[in-house]
Amino acid sequence: MLAAYLLSVLVACAVVALTVYLKKHLRAAPVDIKAKSASKEVPLQMKQSAQQAEQSCNRGESADKQCCSEFSESCCKATSQGDASCSSNKQESSSSSNDTCGKESFKILYGTQSGTAEMFAKRMYNKLTGEPRFSSVFNVECEDCANYDPDLLQSENYVVVVMSTHIEGSPPPTAKHFYWWVCDEGLSERSRNLLSAVKFAVFGLGNSLYTAHYNTVGRNIDKAFKTLGGSRFWRRGEGDESGENGKQFDEWVQGMLDNLEKREIIGAEELSDSEGESDEEDEEVDEEPLADLEDLAGGSVEKGEKIPIKDMLSGSQKQVLTKQGYKIVGTHSSVKMCRWTKAMLRGRGGCYKHTFYGIASHQCMEATPSMACANKCVFCWRHHKNPVGKEWRWNMDGPETIIEGCLKHHTQMVKQMKGVPGVKPDRYEEGLSPRHCALSLVGEPILYPRINEFLSELHARRISSFLVTNAQFPDRIRQLTPTTQLYISVDAATPESLKAVDRPIFADFWERFLECIDELKKKRQRTVYRLTLVKGWNMEEMTNYSNLIKRGCPDFIEIKGVTYCGGKRNQLTMQNVPYHHEVVSFSQKIADMTDGQYEIASEHEHSCCVCLANVNKFKRDGKWHTWIDFDKFQDLVAQGHSNITSEDYMTETPAWAVFGAPERGFDPEERRVGHRGRPVKQGC
8 A cells, every 4th residue: 555655646746747847848839729630731831931930030120029929939949849839829810900010019008988088988989990000010909908907017018098087086886806906006016117118108087177186097097007107108197077088088099099109100308308208207197287268178277367168068069969869059058858758748648746746747947057967977877978066057047048949849749740650740739839848858957047047937938847946055145036836855874875876066065955955945946855776885874864854844755666778887786676565665665754744645656756755735625736737837837926935835636646555556538559559558
């Protein structure tokens, strides 16, 4: 037994020794397995190519030192020994990129959340590969940081990073590994010269209104690359989402390309200090003044110089929003037709406001006098293509001009429905004369300085107003004239969750939020809390929500499940969308915590929405009165009553719209259809 054991040990040692010897003395270049398995016979042409490469290497005539060093030691030697595996590998590489040999690598890396950085990176890629003066010099590749191994950075020649700053100065979720690898390596003493052979440039994307973390990610990456020994071949660029970031990026790229042509093609050795290669720039990075709202389109304003007033929407923003279906009115307003307006024109049901409050959906115009907002909510179905702002600093259109423009575009969209199968002639005619205006399309309506005049003009035309605000402008709510129904969005119940969900640009967002609730309580007209439930984000704060309800005492509380809007960069998924029964359960628990002050009055199952109402005000003799007498409201406004109360213009809710009815909020006079136009039974 002992002899057998010793024999097995000796055999194992011999195998290990032989393996080490073979690795040391018979090292060869890596073999392309696909190429080797495809053909064991190496064509004569491959051998000749390898021999020519060997001869060029031996004479020192190779145009590409990297290519020579890669193939001369292994491929050329292998060929002379009759082993063509490496030359086969080289030939395979050449077939996929016929002219990469002799070129320097140029890697464009992007990290994105909304897709802007990706779009810009690919725009740069197309520009470089589309011009022979660059494509003949560089082997250009564009790649998402999520798919790139940062360990490969040290083998690159040129690297351009285009990356946005996400929440609280963090990188986009898909770029976290790359970002933290670069930053962590930059803090390590052993890595000080890790990227000494790399030339780099960084373009950051952010929003200057988020002053505390404006372009933090881009600045940190730029600094980390420099710390790791990289050479900045072009100055760091910054794009401001609140301005012309596309124009800023294009100008930055053009300057970079002009500099590249000078350095690589003409042969200039180094950048001048003004071009961004000096060490002093690193010291000045954090002291650069942030772009103010007046400078959003690029450029700077000298001290004492009169600041030009700009339009709210840039050309690119108008283009994107128009593509999404918005009808731009003037310089800062828009209108868009709601899907429920189309549905009710065809007799296929109304929206939840029809069920809860009695509006005629086919006569409702969805609009806004201000496309700018003070938040960038994670669930925003506008995909953040509209601008953000803390105050009004743009050109301003008059209220009458805005309303006339909105009505014109809205009626044109209604006219386009003529001839559509199912459109009812009487509703089509009624639809040409809107009676309601939902000021909830996009942005923050009360940011418009002349909002009171705007509301008065609507009411003068006997158009009701449903005004929604994101609860960041308490002074505007305080000054607001009577509206038919005033909403504030209560998207979370704690400072931490509100910051995560709404992503407000104000540092004192929570104080503003609470002050808006206090101002809402003082209003005598109909007031509403609007809660948008996002599973995994804001559905675990029952007690905090009930405290906010007791503080503001709204007339109604609308609780709605978030709508999933799709998009490859959307932070949310269908897993974040609650079912209707979950919304009902949440609403019932909230109602139970108000000590009988609120009860579920209505529901609209199709919209996954529930309405809680104040029992003392709107439940008379056991019957709900959540609907609105719109003519009564308009008469009161026309008569100049300043103390209009919500009870002055309420009317009884029909039985089918009451919570618990078998219709589940769907008007029985309408015809409910499925996706293919086939009738479906009432309720689900």
